[in-house]
Amino acid sequence: MNADLLAAPAQLLPAREQMALTLMFHIVFVPFGIALPTMMLIANYKGLKRNDTVALTLARRWSHAAGLTFAVGAASGTVLSFEMGLLWPGLTGKFGEVFGLPFAIEGVLFFLEAILVAIYIYGWRRLKPWTHFWLGMPIPFVAIGGAFSIISANAWMNMPAGFTIDANGQITDVDPIGAIFNKALPYEFGHFLVAAYMAAAFAVASIYVVGWLKGRRDRYHRLGILIPLTIATVLTPVQFVVGDLTAVAVFKDQPAKFAAMEVVTESGTHQPEVLFGRYDSATNTVEGGLSVPGLNSWLAGGSVDTYVPGLDQVPPENRPSNVTIVHWAFDIMVGVGTVLLLLAFWFFVAYWRRRDVPDNRVFLWFAASAGVLTYIAVEAGWIVTEVGRQPWIVYNIMRTEEAVTNTDAGTLWISFSLIALLYLSLAIGTITVLRAMSRRWRRSDQTDDELAVYGPRPSIEEVSS
Amino acid sequence: MSVTVAAILVLALTLYACTGIADYGAGFWDLTAGGRDRGRLPRSLIDNAVTPVWEANHVWLIYVLVLCWTGFGSTFASVMSTLYIPLALALLGIVLRAAGFAMSKDAARARMRHLAGWLFGVGSFLTPFCLGTAVGAVLTGRIPVGNAAGDEITSWLNPSSILAGLLTVAVGAYVSAVYLLAEAHRHGTAALHGYFRFRARAAGVTGLLLGLGLLLALHVDERQMFDRVVQRGWPLLLLSLALLAGSFRLAAGVRVWRMRLVAAGGIAALVGAWAVAQYPYLLPFSLTVQDGAAGPATLRWLLIWFVGALVLVVPALILLFWLDQKGELGEDPATSRIPAQGGSVQEGSSVQEGSVQEGSAQA
Numbered sequence: 001m002n003a004d005l006l007a008a009p010a011q012l013l014p015a016r017e018q019m020a021l022t023l024m025f026h027i028v029f030v031p032f033g034i035a036l037p038t039m040m041l042i043a044n045y046k047g048l049k050r051n052d053t054v055a056l057t058l059a060r061r062w063s064h065a066a067g068l069t070f071a072v073g074a075a076s077g078t079v080l081s082f083e084m085g086l087l088w089p090g091l092t093g094k095f096g097e098v099f100g101l102p103f104a105i106e107g108v109l110f111f112l113e114a115i116l117v118a119i120y121i122y123g124w125r126r127l128k129p130w131t132h133f134w135l136g137m138p139i140p141f142v143a144i145g146g147a148f149s150i151i152s153a154n155a156w157m158n159m160p161a162g163f164t165i166d167a168n169g170q171i172t173d174v175d176p177i178g179a180i181f182n183k184a185l186p187y188e189f190g191h192f193l194v195a196a197y198m199a200a201a202f203a204v205a206s207i208y209v210v211g212w213l214k215g216r217r218d219r220y221h222r223l224g225i226l227i228p229l230t231i232a233t234v235l236t237p238v239q240f241v242v243g244d245l246t247a248v249a250v251f252k253d254q255p256a257k258f259a260a261m262e263v264v265t266e267s268g269t270h271q272p273e274v275l276f277g278r279y280d281s282a283t284n285t286v287e288g289g290l291s292v293p294g295l296n297s298w299l300a301g302g303s304v305d306t307y308v309p310g311l312d313q314v315p316p317e318n319r320p321s322n323v324t325i326v327h328w329a330f331d332i333m334v335g336v337g338t339v340l341l342l343l344a345f346w347f348f349v350a351y352w353r354r355r356d357v358p359d360n361r362v363f364l365w366f367a368a369s370a371g372v373l374t375y376i377a378v379e380a381g382w383i384v385t386e387v388g389r390q391p392w393i394v395y396n397i398m399r400t401e402e403a404v405t406n407t408d409a410g411t412l413w414i415s416f417s418l419i420a421l422l423y424l425s426l427a428i429g430t431i432t433v434l435r436a437m438s439r440r441w442r443r444s445d446q447t448d449d450e451l452a453v454y455g456p457r458p459s460i461e462e463v464s465s
Numbered sequence: 466m467s468v469t470v471a472a473i474l475v476l477a478l479t480l481y482a483c484t485g486i487a488d489y490g491a492g493f494w495d496l497t498a499g500g501r502d503r504g505r506l507p508r509s510l511i512d513n514a515v516t517p518v519w520e521a522n523h524v525w526l527i528y529v530l531v532l533c534w535t536g537f538g539s540t541f542a543s544v545m546s547t548l549y550i551p552l553a554l555a556l557l558g559i560v561l562r563a564a565g566f567a568m569s570k571d572a573a574r575a576r577m578r579h580l581a582g583w584l585f586g587v588g589s590f591l592t593p594f595c596l597g598t599a600v601g602a603v604l605t606g607r608i609p610v611g612n613a614a615g616d617e618i619t620s621w622l623n624p625s626s627i628l629a630g631l632l633t634v635a636v637g638a639y640v641s642a643v644y645l646l647a648e649a650h651r652h653g654t655a656a657l658h659g660y661f662r663f664r665a666r667a668a669g670v671t672g673l674l675l676g677l678g679l680l681l682a683l684h685v686d687e688r689q690m691f692d693r694v695v696q697r698g699w700p701l702l703l704l705s706l707a708l709l710a711g712s713f714r715l716a717a718g719v720r721v722w723r724m725r726l727v728a729a730g731g732i733a734a735l736v737g738a739w740a741v742a743q744y745p746y747l748l749p750f751s752l753t754v755q756d757g758a759a760g761p762a763t764l765r766w767l768l769i770w771f772v773g774a775l776v777l778v779v780p781a782l783i784l785l786f787w788l789d790q791k792g793e794l795g796e797d798p799a800t801s802r803i804p805a806q807g808g809s810v811q812e813g814s815s816v817q818e819g820s821v822q823e824g825s826a827q828a
Contacts (some may be wrong), residue, residue: 072522081530082556085545089612092534097759100535101766107531109772111524115781122517122794135784160619174760251548405548406613415553422557426564432577 001464008401015087016400018416022079025423027382028375029073034147034193035200035231036066037117037139042227044133054219060124062204063136065434067121072430074114079419083326087412090171090403091393094171096116098163099156101176106149113142144193151192155184158385159253160394163448183253187246188385194239195381199230199374206371212357213364225357229347229367236344238304239337244299251300254395255309257388260320261330262296263289264310271296271308275331279323284311321390329383336377343370467758470536471747477532477537480527482736483640483729486596486633488519490641490650492562492589493634495582507645508582510657514648514676517794519566521785523559536767539610540747547608547615556594559585562588590634597633601626601679602740605687606749625686628679635672636732642668643712643728651790669713673706674796690742690749698738705734 040062045055081103084092092100119134127135128403156162162179166172208224251258258264262275265284273296277289294304301308320326343366350358358364395401405412488683491511498504498511534541545552566583592712602608607620620626642665649657680827683691694702743749747757758764788794 071520071563072565074523075560078523078527078559079556081527081544082552085530085541086533086549086553086556089542089546092545093539093612096534096538096541097536097763100531100538100759101763101770103531104528104535104767104770107524107528108770108778111521111528111774112777112781114520114524115785116776118517118521119785119788119794123788126793127788171760174762176763176766277645405546405549407546407617411549411617416547418557419560422560422564426560429581 005339006159006295009404011407011412012401012404014409014412014416015404018412019083019087020421021416022025022083023386024379024382025427026073026076026080027378028145029069029076031196031199031203031378032066032069033073033113034140034143034196036062036069037136037143039196039201039204039228039231040066040134041133041140043223044136046227047222048129048133054228055223058220061437063121063124067117068430068433068437070114070117070276071345072426074110075108075426086407087405088393088403089306089405091398094398095394098160098171098174098176098179099153099300102149102152102180105311106146106153109142109146109149111136113139114145116142116250122433127195147193147196148189149180151186152383155178155188156182157393158188158257158389158395159184160397165397178200178348184249187249190242191239191381193408194235195378196237198232198340199378201228201235201370202374204228205232206368209363209364209368211423213361213368222357225367226351232340232370233344233347236337236341240341241298243334243337247454251308256311256314256318256320257326259298259311259314259386260309260323260388262300262328263323263327264296264308264401266312267308267310269297269305269307271293271300271310274327276328280328281316281319281323318391319386326384326388329380329387332381333384336373336380338453340370340374340377343367347418466538466761466764467754470532470758470764471754473767473771474529474532474536475736477525477529479733479736481529482636483732484518484522485525486593486732487564487644488515488522488637489589489593489634490637490639490668491515491645493638494586494641494645494661496586496589500578506654507533507657507660510645510648510652510654513652514645517784517789532767535763536759537754537757538759539746540752542612543610543614544603544608545621545773546611546613547617547760548602549613550617551595551598551602551621555592555599558588560588560593560766561570561585562592575787585623592687593633593637594630595621597630598626599623600633600739601629603748604629604690604743605683606690606751607610608748610748610752623686625679625682628675628682632672632675632679635668635675636704636735639665639668639672639709640728646727647722647725663736665713672709687749694738694742698742701734701738701741705738706730707731708734741825 019271040059043055043062044159047054047059061313116135116139120132120139123132123135151198154180160179162175162177163171164173205225205228209219211221212225236270247258250261262271263277263279263280263286264271265286268291272294273292274286275290275292277286279286287416297304297308300306311323343363346363347358347367350360350363386415389395391401393403457463476721491514495504495508495511498507530541559709564579565588601616602620605625607623607626608615641659646658646661646665649655649660649661665748680691680694683694708727712724712728712731715727745753745755747754759767785794
């Protein structure tokens with residue numbers, strides 16, 4: 001533990017730990033909330049257009065998974081909105097009027113999404129097929145709008161805008177629209193949206209690839225792989241471009257975060273790209289790691305002569321508190337992204353040639369692990385953004401310890417332990433339910449009932465026979 | 466403008482009380498429905514009634530929170546930091562409930578489902594109770610402005626706040642019993658009619674006693690607020706009483722929608738009485754709505770967005786409730802766990818019919 005963390009109030013650590021835990025949990029469900037509706041509607045459309053019951057079955061099952069992840073996401077999202085006040089009253093009390101509007105927008109869009117998802121999930125049996133499809137159609141757009149709002153609020157914390165601070169330290173000239181469209185919004189939103197689609201698509205595909213590997217090579221599994229994997233294949237190269245733009249923007253906007261991401265200690269040109277290694281905050285040096293000369297400067301500015309400011313330019317008390325974590329998270333994110341790009345390319349070439357799921361076992365194992373890999377990248381990316389911003393909760397304006405609650409540290413540790421326990425059981429519960437769902441689906445694959453997606457409900461006699 | 470935003474806040478709170486808190490009431494009846502066999506029929510009705518709409522109902526709370534920290538940031542910060550313990554417990558209840566929901570959805574084994582039911586029930590008591598004590602703490606002027614400036618324990622652990630918490634639970638239980646009575650009527654399950662009528666009566670009487678108790682406690686505890694409640698709030702209190710009593714009388718009849726609207730109106734009047742008594746204070750008696758409000762630009766945009774929200778959400782919400790009441794929405798037979806109704810299922814209640822089998826097969 002370094003010096004400035006020890007000087008901070010005792011409740012800061014449990015507050016940060018609790019926030020980190022709840023955010024990292026919530027973010028698992030976010031990609032599904034954003035991207036699963038798109039996939040289910042694609043399957044739904046395919047099914048209706050070609051009278052394809054397999055595609056319709058997929059769509060209906062995905063809608064149930066979406067409903068479950070949506071419910072858990074709603075609960076963990078509620079936790080976050082409580083925590084904004086429970087843990088960080090200094091932030092919401094002072095800046096709520098500046099960056100609160102996107103949360104209000106998100107609240108309403110989330111509301112709309114909850115309503116539409118409920119109609120879609122519970123409407124399969126009795127609504128007319130095309131009516132049902134069109135009622136589901138707005139869901140992906142509403143979800144994207146919600147993501148836009150939340151990312152806008154987060155981007156504001158990185159690039160605060162839309163207010164001025166007068167001589168007395170009071171907030172004046174509040175402009176909520178200026179706060180929403182802050183400088184970091186375009187790249188943060190672009191980067192996250194593509195990441196969310198990739199994460200959900202790779203995760204869904206990998207589930208069906210596992211079934212494929214176990215020999216379930218039917219049309220159901222083929223579609224279950226091809227729809228999401230096509231989405232992922234299109235988006236992965238896009239993410240490389242967007243990710244690079246994001247890194248360059250962070251280099252310009254938040255030099256201290258960039259220095260931590262790339263673990264640049266001394267400012268200068270011809271900066272090497274250091275892979276992994278360990279940062280020593282006492283001496284401001286890096287131990288170990290693999291160094292590629294000049295690459296960092298070249299990536300940041302297109303030439304080895306690019307000057308990259310290092311951590312030496314930041315006063316020690318303002319340096320990110322966990323440089324090693326930020327740096328490793330960044331390297332992991334980029335590393336995983338590169339691996340996934342290879343996978344996407346492989347799938348593209350193989351599909352081009354055979355018009356089917358590739359038969360190569362190495363490919364299949366690779367694709368089966370892509371779901372977990374992409375989630376590792378999402379979590380790592382979130383760590384880069386959030387931990388990399390420290391010690392600022394509002395970049396260069398408010399320190400995290402100024403925002404934390406004055407509630408007793410002991411109380412916070414108790415609530416953190418409770419939340420941790422509870423989330424563990426929630427995670428186990430969710431996984432159990434999803435597994436039970438898939439087992440039941442597999443059982444019912446042998447019956448015809450499941451394939452009658454639309455139409456009146458079967459009567460009691462039919463179901464029980 | 467700040468008063469308009471405060472009015473929207475009260476409106477959102479009212480809607481949450483009429484929908485979300487009522488869902489917790491349903492959870493309370495689920496918890497107290499008795500053993501596995503005895504409780505099967507009411508639980509199936511509760512599950513069927515709450516499942517498609519609870520998430521939409523729950524979002525009002527999130528809207529209240531974000532409206533609060535955007536429009537009245539310092540108040541939000543003061544309330545949340547002083548009332549850390551009850552609000553964290555309310556949050557615990559929300560997560561427990563969600564965990565119960567997630568587990569029960571497809572829990573194959575009876576023991577797992579039993580546990581899920583418990584989580585659901587405990588959460589259903591904890592959350593409204595804690596939210597009610599928080600309201601009690603604000604009402605009795607125990608929240609000073611500042612970061613955890615009030616007492617962390619006595620602010621909510623006092624007779625007035627506890628009575629307010631219990632009253633919230635009772636109100637939720639009453640409203641949900643009335644709603645469920647209407648649902649029982651809609652599904653033609655005559656056996657549950659008397660069942661929920663009795664519970665509505667019990668919750669109504671309990672709520673009345675708790676309400677009187679709260680007034681008495683307020684008289685002793687914070688005389689100034691008592692006077693305001695009685696002097697300004699009395700028309701609304703009387704209206705609330707009349708509507709709630711009316712909803713109960715209607716419960717005997719067949720006008721399902723009217724009964725529910727009247728009950729909801731009674732709750733709205735009750736929330737209104739609180740708001741009127743507290744006006745113009747956000748935090749009695751130290752911070753007024755005007756002083757605690759955000760700047761004009763923020764308030765203006767909140768109002769603009771409120772209109773946008775109305776345009777977006779109201780049609781969707783009407784569609785949801787309309788489809789739900791028409792019986793167009795329902796569980797898949799494959800995923801539902803609603804047990805059989807015996808011979809009492811009537812024409813038009815196919816939502817339950819179709820989903821009968823799975824539940825009874827697993828039970």
